[in-house]
Amino acid sequence: MKPTIYDVAKEAGVSIATVSKVINHTGNMRPATRLKVKQAMERLNYRPNLMATALTGKATKTIGLLVPDISNPFFSEMARTIEDRAHEAGLSVIICSTDENEQKEKKYLELLQQKRVDGFIIASSFHDREGLKRLKEQGTPIVMLTQDDGGLGVPSISVDDYKGGFEATSYLITSGHERIAIIAEHASSSRLRIYGYKEAHASHGIPFVEEQIYKTTASTENGKFCLLTMHEKGLLPSAIFACNDLIAIGVIHGAKELGIRIPEDLSVIGFDNTILATTTVPALTTVAQPVADMGRKVVDLLLEAIETKALTNEKVLYTPELIIRGTTKNETIAT
Numbered sequence: 001m002k003p004t005i006y007d008v009a010k011e012a013g014v015s016i017a018t019v020s021k022v023i024n025h026t027g028n029m030r031p032a033t034r035l036k037v038k039q040a041m042e043r044l045n046y047r048p049n050l051m052a053t054a055l056t057g058k059a060t061k062t063i064g065l066l067v068p069d070i071s072n073p074f075f076s077e078m079a080r081t082i083e084d085r086a087h088e089a090g091l092s093v094i095i096c097s098t099d100e101n102e103q104k105e106k107k108y109l110e111l112l113q114q115k116r117v118d119g120f121i122i123a124s125s126f127h128d129r130e131g132l133k134r135l136k137e138q139g140t141p142i143v144m145l146t147q148d149d150g151g152l153g154v155p156s157i158s159v160d161d162y163k164g165g166f167e168a169t170s171y172l173i174t175s176g177h178e179r180i181a182i183i184a185e186h187a188s189s190s191r192l193r194i195y196g197y198k199e200a201h202a203s204h205g206i207p208f209v210e211e212q213i214y215k216t217t218a219s220t221e222n223g224k225f226c227l228l229t230m231h232e233k234g235l236l237p238s239a240i241f242a243c244n245d246l247i248a249i250g251v252i253h254g255a256k257e258l259g260i261r262i263p264e265d266l267s268v269i270g271f272d273n274t275i276l277a278t279t280t281v282p283a284l285t286t287v288a289q290p291v292a293d294m295g296r297k298v299v300d301l302l303l304e305a306i307e308t309k310a311l312t313n314e315k316v317l318y319t320p321e322l323i324i325r326g327t328t329k330n331e332t333i334a335t
Helices: 005-012 016-024 031-044 073-088 102-114 129-137 161-174 188-203 220-232 245-258 291-308
Strands: 062-067 092-097 119-123 142-145 156-159 180-185 213-216 239-242 267-272 285-288 315-318 321-323
Touching: 005 016, 005 031, 016 031, 062 073, 062 102, 073 092, 073 119, 073 245, 073 291, 092 102, 102 129, 119 291, 129 142, 142 291, 156 161, 156 291, 161 180, 161 188, 161 239, 161 267, 161 285, 161 321, 180 188, 180 220, 180 245, 188 213, 213 220, 220 245, 239 245, 245 267, 291 315
Parallel strands: 062 092, 062 119, 119 142, 142 156, 156 315, 180 213, 180 239, 239 267, 267 285
Antiparallel strands: 285 321
């Protein structure tokens, strides 16, 4: 049974009114009393219910969406699809950017629990696994998006990252490129894309070196920095597979600074097929994720879990698609 405000009052040795004042940050009291109440809440793992509808035991018709960075076009496009689908079902969405920071993850999980959201969509890598485990143990519906945490035992929606990495790299190899670098993120999805990159080399009998594998966080600045690093080290390849479009566009910006022509001197492939992919000159060759399908499906799975009160372990894996545009050159065709 979940602890109540009465339990907190008894644990702290104060009145219910005092506990209420601490929860709502109202009234005057000695700092020691306020601290005593907060410590009692921590010991009991008490989460105050700040929504009136929850006091009656009704659903709040609200879900929480945690993403690494809402300014990343992939996550902003995904969030819009999720919001639209949720709106169709009569739900509101609270969106939080974690910046892949564990302290922010803890903060937002607690905040959304206080607001008694009906369920959570967790996008991309998540460091606070203990927090997710506690949610599951409490029976709170969770669906993972763009990743699959098999140890957690909750539904997940993702794309076949291994296949995407394999096909992007294979396309470059069959186009005549043998010096191919990869710029990845510190995420489970990128680990699979790197695996696909390595397997594509192996299947075509072409060696790769670890120095061709770069890891960073998703931003145009970091993509540019990685290219400048390759150039300074004298390790500039003939092609780069970037594990998201932001990094790929940063590579293109860096190439222009260095006077490197795209795709004549350097071919570039991104991943995600965000709106940015069509705004570059030339337009970006990239691996497309079916954002609309994934966004709708993740809401549907969460709704099912909320309505049935059943926690399943369903895994939905979508197939990526390589979209050929202007940033790749086929070296096997004479020019």
